[in-house]
Amino acid sequence: MTQDTARAQEIAGRVTDFIRDQIIPLEGDARIHAHGPTNAFVAELREMARAAGVLTPHVLPGGAHLSHRETATVLQAAGYSPLGMVAVNVAAPDEGNMYMLHKVATPAQQARFLAPVLAGARSAFFMTEPAALQGAGSDPSMLLTTATPDGEEWIINGEKAFITGAEGASTGIVMAKTPGGATMFLVELPHPAVRLKRQLDTLDGIMPGGHWEVSLENLRLPAANVLGEVGAGMSYAQVRLAPARLTHCSRWLGACRRAHEEAVAYAARRQAFGKALIDHEGVGFQLADNLIEMKQCELMIGWVAGVLDSGSLAISESSMAKAAIGEALFRIADRCVQVMGGTGLTSDTIVQQVFREVRAFRIYDGPTEVHKWALAKKIKREAPR
Amino acid sequence: MTQDTARAQEIAGRVTDFIRDQIIPLEGDARIHAHGPTNAFVAELREMARAAGVLTPHVLPGGAHLSHRETATVLQAAGYSPLGMVAVNVAAPDEGNMYMLHKVATPAQQARFLAPVLAGARSAFFMTEPAALQGAGSDPSMLLTTATPDGEEWIINGEKAFITGAEGASTGIVMAKTPGGATMFLVELPHPAVRLKRQLDTLDGIMPGGHWEVSLENLRLPAANVLGEVGAGMSYAQVRLAPARLTHCSRWLGACRRAHEEAVAYAARRQAFGKALIDHEGVGFQLADNLIEMKQCELMIGWVAGVLDSGSLAISESSMAKAAIGEALFRIADRCVQVMGGTGLTSDTIVQQVFREVRAFRIYDGPTEVHKWALAKKIKREAPR
Amino acid sequence: MTQDTARAQEIAGRVTDFIRDQIIPLEGDARIHAHGPTNAFVAELREMARAAGVLTPHVLPGGAHLSHRETATVLQAAGYSPLGMVAVNVAAPDEGNMYMLHKVATPAQQARFLAPVLAGARSAFFMTEPAALQGAGSDPSMLLTTATPDGEEWIINGEKAFITGAEGASTGIVMAKTPGGATMFLVELPHPAVRLKRQLDTLDGIMPGGHWEVSLENLRLPAANVLGEVGAGMSYAQVRLAPARLTHCSRWLGACRRAHEEAVAYAARRQAFGKALIDHEGVGFQLADNLIEMKQCELMIGWVAGVLDSGSLAISESSMAKAAIGEALFRIADRCVQVMGGTGLTSDTIVQQVFREVRAFRIYDGPTEVHKWALAKKIKREAPR
């Protein structure tokens, strides 16, 4: 675990107990479909979390967030079950949205758009656009969606893709081009002008509501729905950026710890060629590599959280962590599958799901290559002449 | 492509045309479920293949098989679509079963158990046993299923797992311990003593009939159902072993070629940071690595096929190929996903399926580690003293 | 840098200045041979370090050592030049020997055997034995050298190999089998019964005195030369073990930082195919990988140093760090060579030397595989049953 306050340890301990006792027994529940747990099931899980005092555990009563280091501790605990992170309401994109709204939204907007999410409703972040249209993906400057002023209102039009949790969300945050830059808008969902066109069938499958293609068709919003300043959307995205990357890392590190434990247990139990798998160096070395890489992930998370806690935006630090941790967690999950052989390919073990989720994570929040590209730019800028 | 005869090239050309024109348009068909295409859909596809003259294309009229080199050419063509390999009836486990029955079964057995499979029926190979019971997996010596003589008959009891295609198969081959060794038995399916207990939910999903846990409950078979000699089951498994490994490699190389082409097309089309993805070295180098590794796979397949054609069992050569190609194809498929970003995670592209299938392939037919273990043993045996 | 005290930062700052101003200009000195700087040159460098107040900078006046975290900071600074770590007297094996003698030796022994080393004399650790004799290497239990009691004295016989710095050392520490275990003995060098047989020609080349095969031929030592308790030699080796691993990591991380800076400067300057190398992603991504891995090394060093400072022997933690950091630093150095092309292969850049030294480091202090083997054992011990 990263360096902890007693407070964070205490919260993480409660989250751990809740997940172990109440959530893991539900991981095979039939209400979890290929596109994630149903909205009704999510609501039920969050009721359980509320009752256990672990709903939205990284936000204190009153709305203050734990420090980034503390949050890392709590989210690693929550990630121990993919369903657990959903249950306690620290999953993407909600967690990142809560953070940004906390930082940027007015009190009135917080009451209307943030408070329900803190209480267990869901939210969606309408940023990514279809690749087929050459819309915004890794390169946010390619934003195609427009918001046009019309009297006191804005009219928003555009196509969005990979909108996680769009179905069932109550709060939407929409990024659109406006004169002088990009602007974020808040919208209550569902909304007739926010049309869910198609649910994508993706390799990952834990995020409630799945991933959607969405059309924004003459979405009219009043000025009160502008988040922060007009034209400042990209700078708010930066506020959200590094913390959201980091909580992704924390959650999936937690999940990989679980996968590793399953693989260790399997390898200690299963015999082949005259001894337990774990006694074969070909297996034992893979588990040793897991141990090393999980520690490196934990250390990098702690480091970046510390940088964030110091007040920095941690843009390049979080790029380093996202690139390194994304790849490392995938190697860990992949080794767990491999160690478990055929069993590792089945849904009889959480390992298979973790493998799929972590594969997606190498792309979500910026593919590894985009982070390396940004780091190379930075190295160039700082190179001696 | 590997070195070809005109005959193999001609057949592969017809398979290629058939898949491009008739099968690829059906890849999104709703009759393909998480556990593979439905039996009815498979039957329909095979009718199409028969009509196009490409059903079971690696077996000549009269029953002779193409050479291993020729087969490699044809199966690489068939693998271009995962559904294609099913359609033309060269998929696992049928292709390996056909080969073994052709080599070992009596004419009467061939008429009864092989001929339907050649004509498009399906078969299953009951070898693997549950890990939870410490049954046979990578280590075949751990076989627990028993066949006990009872007058003129044998009574077979045991638990099997990961029995691919068990549902809907008409021919079963069962491996069981008998006095003096292990023996293979033939059984017509479905059979009341062959109880399908549970369909596994696996990462891969193209094999018709999916993967099953099966109980053999006092399965009574007459002596006529013994394949070859009593006690010689392991040696027949060896006959099947290397060719089956190799055709797996050929099929999935074909599929990875397809995935690579999709990734190239995407990278040439999609813009980011001011230029096409393919103009970013971070992407272009991944595609170059694919090019290199696909060529290495092709060369290894050609080499092992040549060894088999020379009459060798090619045990260690096929271990080298399976280990190397399994890992290489996974890297290729993984790079294709990565290059395509979010799109690569969706079922909008065949890349995602190829990724899942090839992940499983690293475990099926012996995990990479088992092959390296066998190779290390061989190196030791041949080391200078 | 790892978390620092002001004291460590101040010392490290002085070391940095000294190395930059006085040592780097001497890196091409003709008195550095294939087997390291000559003894006379080392003496001269240490005179310079003494004058600059940076000789043996990790040991305080009075003999107390800096904390492990502080030491890590100082040694990373010293490692910035391979010659620098020699100059300021923090190189292997002296640094590890100083630590162990400080912990275990009696005051009289410290005066006689430690004080000179703190003042800039050199020492050697006679542990490793020839592989050809199946002597102690990675597996210390294979120790062949014996010490036999003879009245008040011990008579030591055996063959040692890879004895770093044997030529020119004034203090020797000899590990030998004794009744009831293994024992360490102290010896003043040179000594006629400690015969330097052959200097090994190795890939690395910075350690003064090089690496030697040594015969111990009826080496007679009085009881006063026993370090600590008879039979407790292995436990003292454990005291030395983790700190020595860690300082190795710190020194070579410092050296890799230097190599990386050279590679960055080269890549920013050198043009190819129409732009600076650094503008090619194929180069920039390698430098980004360096940045990430240097940070991971730094974090692991800080973590293990903290564990040591807490009073633990940090056996498995230091195994994790040695395995991970050894491999990471090699990748870093290798990328630096590759980025610099032909220039990186020449002694015109320190990069080439760092590459050679770090290659050796993957084997010194336990090859990576031995650490993974130990970690796998630990995972097994702690596995759930």
Added chain:
Amino acid sequence: MTQDTARAQEIAGRVTDFIRDQIIPLEGDARIHAHGPTNAFVAELREMARAAGVLTPHVLPGGAHLSHRETATVLQAAGYSPLGMVAVNVAAPDEGNMYMLHKVATPAQQARFLAPVLAGARSAFFMTEPAALQGAGSDPSMLLTTATPDGEEWIINGEKAFITGAEGASTGIVMAKTPGGATMFLVELPHPAVRLKRQLDTLDGIMPGGHWEVSLENLRLPAANVLGEVGAGMSYAQVRLAPARLTHCSRWLGACRRAHEEAVAYAARRQAFGKALIDHEGVGFQLADNLIEMKQCELMIGWVAGVLDSGSLAISESSMAKAAIGEALFRIADRCVQVMGGTGLTSDTIVQQVFREVRAFRIYDGPTEVHKWALAKKIKREAPR
């Protein structure tokens, strides 16, 4: 071995015998310095090779070259000892120079410049220029050296770097810019206007004459010394390119086979932790990886040689092979070092030298990254639109 003619096998057999019986015993000869064997020692070795009938074994009496496939077989045999490739006169740059002169030089030029090299004299290829001047390296279009017509003569001026074998060579081939392109010139060496400025101290060390920085200072050459057509120098470089890349691959594959055999023998002999190293999967798997990768290298060499034999320039095929084989051979050599532990770091085994040579090979004849860059360009050119 690649597919062979009886002729190639017979020649390779003789080369193998010669190297085993006469060259390997000389590998530790004191006349081999850091910059390679002395010129006198090379002359002596080639006298031995001539006496054994294996001097320049890939060129038939009369001057015809073996086919590329045959050459691959012979050079793999020659590479079994780094000194062996020198002894039998198939080393770089001579072998590539012989090939190009055979293809391009006039009969008169062949008599004057090629015949001595075939008979055991040495040659140098003056192409590369200093990085510090932004001269030609991986990007040949950056050529700075000029040749200016002056009546019937050309006057050549420029700086060259990394000129292998410049000292002691009798034939030089100089690339220089001329009106309309680049031109190659032939020059008898030593020549007062070809000034050897500085011998580089490089990681590798087998090439006779070492690597030099050279100044061309008003080098006057008559028209008869122009190789082929004025302005066609780059196209001749292309003729030399792929075959020279391939023979590099063949030679170093031979050397890696040797290193692997040494590592296997060591691992079979050396005990640790209760069994032979080879019985540890952590070691055995590395040796298995070597086996697989050596086979892949052999197959790629055979493939590219076949493409060359079919009349193609094999530019992209040889890029694929150079990139893949350079990296693979390095991994192989690196594993051999690692398996042998401390011993692998010493010159007591050829493994250490092979490691250094193969490290350099990843850069010589185009760094891996340049080949991937070229392949990515090709993939883009051929991408569907």
